[in-house]
Amino acid sequence: MRITENAWIEAKRPTVRRLIDELLSRCDYASALAVDSKSRAYSLSKRGISAADMELLSTRGFTVKVVQGDKRLEYSLNELTEENIPEVVKSIENALMNCPTSPLGLPDDEPLTLSEASEYEIDPVELGDERIIALLDEIRKRGLKSDPAIIDCVTNCSYRVYSKLFISKNRELSQSIMWCNGAIWAIAGRGEIMRDSYRGYSKLGGAELLNSMKDGVDKVCGTAVELLDAQPMPAGEYECICSPETTGMIEHEAFGHGVEMDMFVKDRAQAKEFIGKYVASPLVTMHDGAVGVDETASFFFDDEGSLACDTVIIDKGILKKGMCDQQSARRLGVKPTGNGRRSSFERKAYARMTNTYFEAGNDSLEDMFASVDYGFLLENPTSGMEDPKNWGIQCMVGIAREIKDGKLTGRVFSPVVLTGYVPDLLKSITMMSREVELCGSGFCGKGYKEWLKVSDGGPWIKARIRLG
């Protein structure tokens, strides 16, 4: 089913148009983004049961952008009516007076109209709180019973339905999107030792996601129990097989942030010098795009009114291009790629990733394991941080499973820090599986803020990685 038209957005459409017309009589460029976002999150744990709307994703407001000569200004507000338009215009005019920004041309405003919506199978609102909580409780109870060492099995689910309207002189775009997330987090304990394990689930769509969570709980709880016997990771460089979610973390954190092209503008990304050069094994083709796959970062246009794209970032090992917002595109003399995204209507648009993934390879998982004499299977990525300037890898995984003579030995190591130089790791990829998985259960920051939804993933990969 398709998400229905948003009544608030439709009611505000003429008011936003009038504001833009007023501003265009005073400025060289004016645009407005109106956002209406509803969400709800459910959590069941020993801490109790909660069902609450999420502050970050339950918003309603406007971002107005104006350009007058060399002055650029954005104004975020959450009250815009026919009556207060003169007051809003006056606030913008006053703020523009003290706004000596560096010279830059006008934003791209080729004529465009669009009205789109995403699809879903089960509306979480119709399914209802009672049923959603009951399903999460069923999964949680199965986890709690799975092993006496399990202290808690936390189950979460959340959804967001949002609508956006973008209006400028020549553009009028609207879209409505729904995504759903789930997570299982198990905590195991023995004496003073406590360890945890996590798995996320995500989908562009609705509460049909909950059905896919049931089968994952045994593995999550089993891993938390296994970790109670984990040994410290012996530092060294090893043959590693990365699960799709670990592949996703490497491509997103280690590489993806470095090709967000606002980093090129600031001279903060080494990737700028590598366009047209090999940065990865010829096996690697990497995409980023809000179209092309259906995940939590799928949409039809970005927060600056640019149409979404499927961008090939790395083609058979060669870096082709990055992801670009409007302002960076003008500074770099390139076309925006539909990656100008805001954490909310209250925040600035930056060049941000959407759904980032490697294409599938041609190897079977069995052949990949069989090819490892001694190494590790890396699972459960826990965190990662970008280093676009120096392409240093900073990623952590929750568990490394030892592989000897092509087989898992049952020995596990934790925690594990992945380090090294990004192109070295990507060039060391020698095998990629035929299966591809993406997940967008987490939020991505720009530095330590600006949280928004992304997804990442790809195939299982075999690479040489420094672990510690």
Next chain:
Amino acid sequence: MTDRIISVLKSCGIEKWNIVRELSSTQELFYIKKELDLKRIRDVDKHSVTVYRDIERDGAKLIGSGVFFIHPDMSDDEIAKSVMSAYASAQYAGNPEYELADAVDEPFVKADNRLSKMTIDEIARGMSAALFESDNRADSFMNSAELFATRREVYIRSSKGTNVGYEQYMVSGEFVVQCKEPQDVELYRDFSYTEYQPERLSAKVEEALRLVRDRANATESAPKGSYDVLLTGDNLVTVMSYYLKRSEASAVFAGYTDFEVGKGVQGDAVTGDRLNITLCPVAPYSLEGVRMRELRLVEDGVLTRIYGGVRFCRYLGIEPTGIYSKFGLKRGKADMDELKAGRVLYPVTFSDFQMDEISGNFGGEIRLAYLYEDGKVTLVTGGSINGNIRDGQGSLRLSELGYEDSGYEGPYAVRIANVSVAGR
């Protein structure tokens, strides 16, 4: 709007509720090198509403809650729809019954510091000048920066009769410094102040400009092995957050921690400095309307109290304190030279430094560290540290030198023994 929401809650028959209104004005400045790339202003008025519902299930008395957000242009019908949706939701989110926060009815607390005597525009301009004051070196420079000057008013009302509010000012942001020779490197720092402290920001930039120059000269990682590690500033705060998270009421209630009041938090054999931790309020009230005061959390290594929000404190039979986002740690006696004696690895910047409060594991990839070996200093970069606070907490050594930011006040440095380092 608050009165309209209360009126709708009453007409919907809701007896227990809590409303938080946040009214904020912000000026945001985004710089590329010294040039302003974009100016943003933000005026937002938000209401967060929690409704509570008494439930009886299988003879047990429960209370459920639902949270929702009200936007300024919502009609009474829209508000009522949100109220009833959250109230229906609360029916299925039942938890053991507890008493909501006691009523507090006090006059609005106005901010009274240097920031409160300036306009947002003056604050933004003054702190921007401080940001670039030290940016005059030949070898390193400011790459880019973001600065946010915010004034906010918070109002809390509840069905129990709470009616309080306060005003706050904050300046926060982040910057990246760069050094191009002998290799092109950068260094990230963030900042947050609740007082007008341009001199502190300027000093932070100056230090970063010096450190990034050292990073440009660092070429090799440290040899792999076990080291005593010296952590300072934000990295020290990250490690010490383990003790705060483990003594929070919701973690205690759920059994995610083995901390108990009256027992040591640093293990059985403490040969180093014993910890003294104080909880420091950053606002006069929690968002549930609990009056927040300075509280002792750990005294000479022994946990003196559990702290937290209303629900979990009630479950544990203790007075609710509110959730704290700032803490103080008593300084030690060691000077920085003592802490650098022998063989010590001193990472001053990581790409990211993480602490997992469940396991006690901490670690991160090193962007710049100083390796001290009996007086000889070597610059190192790359590799990672990977430790567990439970292994080193008995022999911690804290500096006499102090450090303060919006979330911490205490020693600048801590030395932790026997931390694994992955390197050459």
